[in-house]
Amino acid sequence: MSNTSPWIDLTGTPGQKHEEGIVVSDSHAAATHPPGLAHHFESYEQQKESSFLGMWLFLVQEVMFFGGLFCCYVIYRSLYGEAFAAASRELNVFIGALNTTVLLFSSFTMVVAVNAAKQGNRKWIVYGLLLTMLFGGIFLGVKYFEYSSKWEHHLVPGPHFEWHGEDVGRPVEIFFCLYFAMTGMHALHMVVGIGIMLWMLRPAWRGKWTPENHNFVEGFGLYWHFVDIVWIFLFPFLYLIGLAT
Amino acid sequence: MSEQHASEHEHGLKFYWLVLFALLVLTWVTYGAALIDFGHPWSDLVALAIAVTKATLVVSFFMHVKGATSMIKMSAVGGFFWLIILFAFVLADVLTRPGMREFF
Numbered sequence: 001m002s003n004t005s006p007w008i009d010l011t012g013t014p015g016q017k018h019e020e021g022i023v024v025s026d027s028h029a030a031a032t033h034p035p036g037l038a039h040h041f042e043s044y045e046q047q048k049e050s051s052f053l054g055m056w057l058f059l060v061q062e063v064m065f066f067g068g069l070f071c072c073y074v075i076y077r078s079l080y081g082e083a084f085a086a087a088s089r090e091l092n093v094f095i096g097a098l099n100t101t102v103l104l105f106s107s108f109t110m111v112v113a114v115n116a117a118k119q120g121n122r123k124w125i126v127y128g129l130l131l132t133m134l135f136g137g138i139f140l141g142v143k144y145f146e147y148s149s150k151w152e153h154h155l156v157p158g159p160h161f162e163w164h165g166e167d168v169g170r171p172v173e174i175f176f177c178l179y180f181a182m183t184g185m186h187a188l189h190m191v192v193g194i195g196i197m198l199w200m201l202r203p204a205w206r207g208k209w210t211p212e213n214h215n216f217v218e219g220f221g222l223y224w225h226f227v228d229i230v231w232i233f234l235f236p237f238l239y240l241i242g243l244a245t
Numbered sequence: 246m247s248e249q250h251a252s253e254h255e256h257g258l259k260f261y262w263l264v265l266f267a268l269l270v271l272t273w274v275t276y277g278a279a280l281i282d283f284g285h286p287w288s289d290l291v292a293l294a295i296a297v298t299k300a301t302l303v304v305s306f307f308m309h310v311k312g313a314t315s316m317i318k319m320s321a322v323g324g325f326f327w328l329i330i331l332f333a334f335v336l337a338d339v340l341t342r343p344g345m346r347e348f349f
Binding site for chain 1: 289
């Protein structure tokens with residue numbers, strides 16, 4: 001008796017396990033799904049589409065999360081334009097531009113890693129990840145010195161906040177609240193990203209990601225580029241708004 | 246599935262260098278534009294326009310949304326669509342309050 005369905009065998013071939021009166025053939029047997037294709041997907045394409053859709057829904061949630069912070073910024077910027085411009089002048093534009101450049105380069109090296117994964121070049125996945133971590137690390141290092149200089153100049157909101165600039169009122173403190181909240185959340189996302197990349201190094205080197213299935217690498221790339229986009233908006237609205245006036 | 250594969254944009258590293266170069270140039274442009282005083286809301290809007298251009302480059306090419314399936318495109322655009330609703334309704338309130346007349 002022949003049976004064309006690989007899933008349910010009603011003929012009761014001896015040696016197969018019985019479940020509730022139906023003989024179920026073991027779909028985990030060899031050759032039912034090729035390497036890198038999970039059991040519950042029909043094809044690599046479907047698997048890829050599912051994982052990217054999931055990643056994008058997560059990123060949409062992130063867009064709304066940072067969107068809330070930006071919305072808060074827009075409200076206070078429209079209420080206290082002058083104070084925000086004056087407070088913004090306390091930030092170092094050169095450092096902000098330097099960090100923007102570093103982060104853009106890190107996005108590029110992430111693309112290098114994803115491109116290597118597409119071609120099954122595991123060596124360059126690792127190099128790409130290492131370079132991305134290096135640029136991410138430089139960004140965070142610069143951020144550390146920037147934060148400590150703000151601390152020394154009493155520009156951290158709270159009981160020790162001191163303002164020696166032009167008299168534009170207390171809203172300068174709101175600017176620094178938003179500055180630390182927004183750049184802090186952004187930096188936290190980068191720390192998490194660098195942690196995930198550290199974890200990725202071993203499987204990447206061992207050849208876990210193939211041209212057929214490197215969805216994890218590409219999905220992580222989406223996350224890293226998203227973090228880059230957040231900074232693309234933070235840079236002009238935190239560092240540049242006070243330059244012209 | 247094979248159709249999807251054919252429409253997928255495959256770019257070489259040379260192309261990504263060009264995108265990176267464009268992003269770096271736009272970073273200088275946004276700095277240059279910030280030195281010019283366009284007047285109150287306009288300076289911010291110029292900065293916003295340049296940032297949106299940069300983000301579009303990253304989303305389209307680094308994040309491969311250009312050439313992705315319609316479902317991915319819909320999800321990505323959907324996120325920004327809801328963001329616009331958030332900003333539109335909040336600004337419709339804040340900017341029309343008494344004392345905010347200088348905007349109109």
